[in-house]
Amino acid sequence: MSQQTEPRSKSEERAAAVKAATVAVPKPLTFWEQYRRKPQGMVGLGIVIVYVLIALFAPYIAPYDPMEDLYLADRLAAPAWMAKTSAKFKDAPPTIRMNLGPDDWVREEVDDISISPYEFPYFDGVGMEIVLPQTHVVEVEETVEEDTWEEEEGFWASAATDWDPWGLLESNEETEPSPEPEDEYGFDFEPEIDSGIDASAKKLLLTYEVDYDYTPPQTFSFSFDYSVDAPSSAETVIMLELMTPDGEVFDVWDARVYGSVESGTVLVDARDYDLKMRLGQGFFDEPTDILFSERGTYTLRLSSWTDSKEGPVTLMVTPVKFEILGLVHGILGVDHMGSDLWSQLIYGTRIALAIGLSSAFIAIVIGTSVGLCAGYFGGAVDEVLMRIADVLMSIPDLPVLIILGALFGKSVLNIVILLAIFSWMGIARLVRSQTLSLKERMFVEAAKASGASGGYIMREHILPNVMPLIFANLVLRIPGAILTEASLSFLGLGDPRVPTWGRMLQNAKQFGAFTRLAWWWLLPPGIALTLLSLAFVFIGNSVNEIYNPRYRERS
Amino acid sequence: MGFRSYVIKRLVYALIVLYVILTLNFVLFRVMPGDPTKMIIDPNFTPEAKAELRSQYGLDDPPLKQYVTYMGNLLKFDMGLSFSTRRPVWSELKERLPNTIKLFLCTFILTSLTGMRLGVKAAANPGSFTDRVVITAGLFTHAVPTFFIQLLMLLLFGYYWPILPIHGTMSAPPPAGGWNIFLDRLWHLVLPVTSNMIVGFGSWALYARNTMTEALGQDYIITARAKGISEKDVLYHHALRSVLPPIVTLLFMSLPGMVSGAVITESIFSWHGVGRYLLDATLQMDYPAAQGAFYLIALAVVISNLLADIAYGLVDPRIRVGAGGAK
Numbered sequence: 001m002s003q004q005t006e007p008r009s010k011s012e013e014r015a016a017a018v019k020a021a022t023v024a025v026p027k028p029l030t031f032w033e034q035y036r037r038k039p040q041g042m043v044g045l046g047i048v049i050v051y052v053l054i055a056l057f058a059p060y061i062a063p064y065d066p067m068e069d070l071y072l073a074d075r076l077a078a079p080a081w082m083a084k085t086s087a088k089f090k091d092a093p094p095t096i097r098m099n100l101g102p103d104d105w106v107r108e109e110v111d112d113i114s115i116s117p118y119e120f121p122y123f124d125g126v127g128m129e130i131v132l133p134q135t136h137v138v139e140v141e142e143t144v145e146e147d148t149w150e151e152e153e154g155f156w157a158s159a160a161t162d163w164d165p166w167g168l169l170e171s172n173e174e175t176e177p178s179p180e181p182e183d184e185y186g187f188d189f190e191p192e193i194d195s196g197i198d199a200s201a202k203k204l205l206l207t208y209e210v211d212y213d214y215t216p217p218q219t220f221s222f223s224f225d226y227s228v229d230a231p232s233s234a235e236t237v238i239m240l241e242l243m244t245p246d247g248e249v250f251d252v253w254d255a256r257v258y259g260s261v262e263s264g265t266v267l268v269d270a271r272d273y274d275l276k277m278r279l280g281q282g283f284f285d286e287p288t289d290i291l292f293s294e295r296g297t298y299t300l301r302l303s304s305w306t307d308s309k310e311g312p313v314t315l316m317v318t319p320v321k322f323e324i325l326g327l328v329h330g331i332l333g334v335d336h337m338g339s340d341l342w343s344q345l346i347y348g349t350r351i352a353l354a355i356g357l358s359s360a361f362i363a364i365v366i367g368t369s370v371g372l373c374a375g376y377f378g379g380a381v382d383e384v385l386m387r388i389a390d391v392l393m394s395i396p397d398l399p400v401l402i403i404l405g406a407l408f409g410k411s412v413l414n415i416v417i418l419l420a421i422f423s424w425m426g427i428a429r430l431v432r433s434q435t436l437s438l439k440e441r442m443f444v445e446a447a448k449a450s451g452a453s454g455g456y457i458m459r460e461h462i463l464p465n466v467m468p469l470i471f472a473n474l475v476l477r478i479p480g481a482i483l484t485e486a487s488l489s490f491l492g493l494g495d496p497r498v499p500t501w502g503r504m505l506q507n508a509k510q511f512g513a514f515t516r517l518a519w520w521w522l523l524p525p526g527i528a529l530t531l532l533s534l535a536f537v538f539i540g541n542s543v544n545e546i547y548n549p550r551y552r553e554r555s
Numbered sequence: 556m557g558f559r560s561y562v563i564k565r566l567v568y569a570l571i572v573l574y575v576i577l578t579l580n581f582v583l584f585r586v587m588p589g590d591p592t593k594m595i596i597d598p599n600f601t602p603e604a605k606a607e608l609r610s611q612y613g614l615d616d617p618p619l620k621q622y623v624t625y626m627g628n629l630l631k632f633d634m635g636l637s638f639s640t641r642r643p644v645w646s647e648l649k650e651r652l653p654n655t656i657k658l659f660l661c662t663f664i665l666t667s668l669t670g671m672r673l674g675v676k677a678a679a680n681p682g683s684f685t686d687r688v689v690i691t692a693g694l695f696t697h698a699v700p701t702f703f704i705q706l707l708m709l710l711l712f713g714y715y716w717p718i719l720p721i722h723g724t725m726s727a728p729p730p731a732g733g734w735n736i737f738l739d740r741l742w743h744l745v746l747p748v749t750s751n752m753i754v755g756f757g758s759w760a761l762y763a764r765n766t767m768t769e770a771l772g773q774d775y776i777i778t779a780r781a782k783g784i785s786e787k788d789v790l791y792h793h794a795l796r797s798v799l800p801p802i803v804t805l806l807f808m809s810l811p812g813m814v815s816g817a818v819i820t821e822s823i824f825s826w827h828g829v830g831r832y833l834l835d836a837t838l839q840m841d842y843p844a845a846q847g848a849f850y851l852i853a854l855a856v857v858i859s860n861l862l863a864d865i866a867y868g869l870v871d872p873r874i875r876v877g878a879g880g881a882k
Contacts, residue, residue: 387571394572396856398815399833399849406837406845407583483700487819490702491834505706509823514714522710526703533698 034546041542047535055349062343066499071338073329083328093214095326099125099319105206125319132306132313203305210298216288219270220324227316232259234308245296336511348501356482362420364474371431372458389425397422405493412495419481427473434466468547476540479533501525565864569857576853634847644847655828662751670756674763693761705750705823719746722825747824766798800870807863811856
């Protein structure tokens with residue numbers, strides 16, 4: 001470099017050229033420098049990096065736990081954006097779910113009725129402790145009251161005979177409280193509590209307004225638990241009503257309690273026949289034809305009154321859970337169990353990567369060891385190992401995996417091990433043939449001559465030389481493992497405890513994605529699988545082009 | 556070593572493989588945890604009745620005797636009674652076998668022909684549209700899950716545009732007339748076969764393209780062209796003939812994979828075949844049925860491997876002469 005000006009002889013020039021060559025040859029482009037120039041490889045690497053990031057940050061990307069959070073919306077709910085883009089799901093309701101506590105209810109102020117918040121264990125939200133005051137009633141009127149209640153108590157029977165909830169409600173209000181104003185003494189009740197309802201019975205009325213601006217849902221439900229602590233002679237009525245925007249009131253649930261009740265559970269569900277009967281419907285009618293069938297403000301009314309002459313009545317009510325299961329939900333909708341599909345997709349990345357990488361790695365380890373031993377030792381060892389490989393190769397892998405998967409139990413670990421056991425043969429053959437040619441080379445001879453053991457030679461001399469081959473094959477094995485696992489999961493032999501893409505597809509096939517034309521359920525897992533496999537194929541091919549130009553063909 | 560001894564060697568080898576698979580089949584179903592007889596013997600039976608049943612099923616015999624009986628029965632295609640239907644497994648399999656073979660043959664022939672045709676075309680016109688299609692298909696063929704494409708086609712042609720039959724091997728009331736029945740069955744084959752073809756043709760097309768490209772660069776092709784032979788003749792009579800042997804071998808070697816794929820195809824399209832029978836039997840823990848179906852599949856694979864070896868020996872004399880011994 002410095003003697004540029006000096007005239008050089010031919011031999012000097014040649015020496016310089018050789019020197020330059022020797023400088024250039026041992027320092028060719030590094031692997032990364034070569035790899036960087038492969039557009040395919042870079043695309044593949046980019047995709048894999050994205051997948052790895054998604055897998056790592058799955059809990060932050062996915063809003064729900066795919067296995068725990070169920071019933072997020074009605075079964076097979078469509079993606080939320082379908083409500084805007086698709087005519088079929090135009091204005092479809094999202095999931096409306098609320099736990100109504102003392103702060104949510106609008107209360108008609110009544111003296112003597114005290115409501116205090118009460119935290120129940122195992123319940124979301126805050127419940128209520130309601131104390132209804134003692135009533136003072138003349139006995140004569142009570143019989144009338146009782147009769148009407150008796151009638152209402154048997155709503156099972158009465159519902160069958162063209163039962164009109166609105167009419168009954170009115171009859172309640174008229175027959176029951178009307179005698180009482182006269183018997184009230186010294187009580188300064190507010191007369192305008194509810195039209196025509198007498199307040200001497202100290203009716204508690206909590207209302208909550210729900211603005212419903214969607215197409216009718218398929219189902220809705222109310223649920224809460226309650227307990228009543230009252231003198232044994234007391235009669236307490238609890239009632240849940242729903243007022244439509246038209247002002248029609250439907251009694252969806254009521255109970256009449258004599259004395260105390262330790263705990264009662266209320267579950268009003270649009271799918272239950274109980275509610276259909278109350279609404280005067282037949283078995284195959286839908287309550288949603290009447291309730292939430294039109295847009296507007298629906299009013300929930302929780303009311304209670306008591307006839308207790310021996311002391312006040314304490315009512316404990318857990319938060320009232322009101323839910324309308326949505327017909328649209330999240331980014332990709334939900335599956336048949338109401339589990340979020342977007343979360344399943346995101347968490348599926350983890351399993352796919354874990355299974356693909358680990359089983360390919362195990363397969364490579366087995367294959368390399370077998371290939372090294374067979375190639376290096378030759379003779380009987382070679383014969384036995386290669387015959388085993390041949391037999392395993394002739395076994396059709398999917399059928400045997402189906403049987404073994406079912407026999408050994410459906411778990412991720414089993415699948416990984418089985419996949420590895422049935423996929424090491426190809427790499428073993430490759431490594432064996434490489435080893436066969438490598439062991440004839442001088443450096444191996446030299447190592448042998450200097451007394452190196454077989455294990456040492458294999459580890460230190462042969463293994464590094466087959467490494468590039470192994471590396472490329474490791475990458476190229478991954479898509480096979482991922483796809484086989486997906487096939488197994490799709491066939492129903494996957495681990496039932498983990499969300500995988502194969503399982504998503506299986507569920508889609510099994511639970512009606514086709515009849516609903518739910519392409520948003522079918523496409524994402526399939527595309528995710530394809531992209532990931534393709535990325536590994538890209539990387540593997542690029543690595544092969546760099547390291548093993550002769551092995552460009554995929555086996 | 557002559558061709559005959561080569562074939563005999565491969566035959567012996569195939570028998571050994573089959574023997575090993577059958578033995579594994581026997582051992583696996585006996586070492587597995589749990590008692591398979593629970594499926595057929597009511598737990599409420601008295602111990603004496605249970606013992607009686609067990610001895611009737613031959614489960615009290617020493618393992619070696621059971622093994623011999625098992626092997627002898629398999630040779631006679633006696634696979635026992637299915638737990639779930641109580642019918643002989645072999646007669647159930649016999650019903651399904653023609654369906655599977657039909658599906659398999661159609662897929663095999665169509666896929667390989669399409670693949671090779673496209674591969675040759677791509678090699679003849681490098682850089683053309685066909686070439687790009689072949690290269691892309693070759694990439695995707697190992698990356699796309701077959702069942703995903705099948706599900707997509709199911710959704711498209713079975714539900715969005717319900718024009719193709721999506722399950723079964725024939726219409727529920729079969730149409731009258733022999734010709735109509737034939738057409739009906741063919742019509743039911745369309746979706747399973749095309750979906751398999753779409754995924755499968757890529758690897759063959761790419762392989763045919765690569766070997767053909769290599770062959771077209773050889774001297775004898777230049778000679779042939781120089782002699783003024785038409786391009787078509789050069790392509791099909793000179794180049795293709797020289798690359799046919801490895802391709803034919805590849806075709807036979809791909810048979811086991813296609814047998815595997817049949818399980819998925821059959822289960823997606825509710826095909827009344829052996830693969831689906833295996834899957835259903837396995838999921839229902841119907842062990843004799845699963846064993847029988849697996850035996851049949853293993854047999855098919857071993858035979859196809861044998862055919863691949865023989866074809867390889869036929870088309871490539873080097874194998875049977877030299878390499879056969881120097882393995």
